[in-house]
Amino acid sequence: MLTSVTTIPVRYAETDQMGVVHHSNYPIYFEAGRTEFFQQHLMPYPEMEKLGLFAPVLSYEVSIKGRASYGHTLSVETRPAWMKGVRVAISYRVTRDGLDVASGSTVHALVGADMKPVHPRSFGELYPMLTRAFAV
Amino acid sequence: MLTSVTTIPVRYAETDQMGVVHHSNYPIYFEAGRTEFFQQHLMPYPEMEKLGLFAPVLSYEVSIKGRASYGHTLSVETRPAWMKGVRVAISYRVTRDGLDVASGSTVHALVGADMKPVHPRSFGELYPMLTRAFAV
């Protein structure tokens, strides 16, 4: 199973008055993980956008499993979950020194620049990479 | 059913290069809705924290239903979902001119300043308000 690991040092600005990472940062950490996954196993996401294929987030979920604070360095493990027609799902696990901090997943639409659904089959070079990554 | 409505003008900084609100802002909009719900129907959340009761987010989910852009004014409708022991869930609907933009929910732990679970029954003045709001 293809996977990527992204290292993220917690920023002071990401903490809140409880002294931990505010929960709204996890979708941003997931996105950093996704960026690296695309770069390593598909194609850099900015190049995909230049080809005219976008993958906006349709829905996502986040579970907080442990405490992350300023000074911690987090790891985001990113792996494909599924691809069905014009939708793909990706899952994430955030850890610190091997301890669970958060997990979650995102579901994306595959759309053109007009935000209308587009089947990735239309993207010759990209499609085999997608089917391999998502084990379709 | 108790509910509150919070008005949120989209900020330029909240948009991304697709020209819409970045999906990581919805948990922040939910939080603004939750703040107003507590203020109207329970007690201001900062006062609850001063009493020693915190409600950190354990998990949440977000579904994007429509397009929100800079210049739009959003409404966040906040309503209690359930309360079970030391956990509560709250749900949210974000609209623009009556059109669905996003929906979602958050699950919270009720904990003391030491982040250990604490039953809201220990908070004499607050407990009846909670059971009424969550229709327990």
Add this chain to the structure above:
Amino acid sequence: MLTSVTTIPVRYAETDQMGVVHHSNYPIYFEAGRTEFFQQHLMPYPEMEKLGLFAPVLSYEVSIKGRASYGHTLSVETRPAWMKGVRVAISYRVTRDGLDVASGSTVHALVGADMKPVHPRSFGELYPMLTRAFAV
């Protein structure tokens, strides 16, 4: 002197582990103030962008004068500072219950959709509003 006042409730996500508003939020509060100033005294900024006139930030400065925390409601007072050729400057004062919280200013380029400088004189309907607002 034209001015506008914008009300901003501090969001939990905007606090940091020192228990106050993280300093990176002030340019976002300034932007909210600017949005309201444009709406009240010039034209809604999204409409200006549709006309093909953009005002990206070239530089800005922020001074922290006092403490702002979750639960506080802030006021942003926005007023034009100067307009010279294709540049304008705007200044801001953030207060809470009349007490100073922060102040600052932004300098903007006036550019077209191609990000090349464009004199506002080219925007017939807008120019008299700008000269009046900036007392040129």
Add this chain to the structure above:
Amino acid sequence: MLTSVTTIPVRYAETDQMGVVHHSNYPIYFEAGRTEFFQQHLMPYPEMEKLGLFAPVLSYEVSIKGRASYGHTLSVETRPAWMKGVRVAISYRVTRDGLDVASGSTVHALVGADMKPVHPRSFGELYPMLTRAFAV
């Protein structure tokens, strides 16, 4: 002159509808640079906070020099500017492939946990590191 260089991949969430990094992110990039500078040349900032010394931002300024977009990897060069009594200033230069993207500076108060000014001389182990770094 002591200096540190921090690598920052631009996040999608940091872009705005103009397709570039929103200007409010630069103080956050500066902070990431500062974190690395403290770690390399002074002591990790979280340890300094544990000793009871905090360095909240009193003021800062940012100049945008060029375009940074999603897909770009930025470098933040951090160097001390000056130290006078209970205040220090730090300056930053953000580049992409050697091209200027932004520059700026921050001024900090040195305070104790009670947010009252405290002279760094009171911190035996830290003071010689500070005077060396700031070439006082």
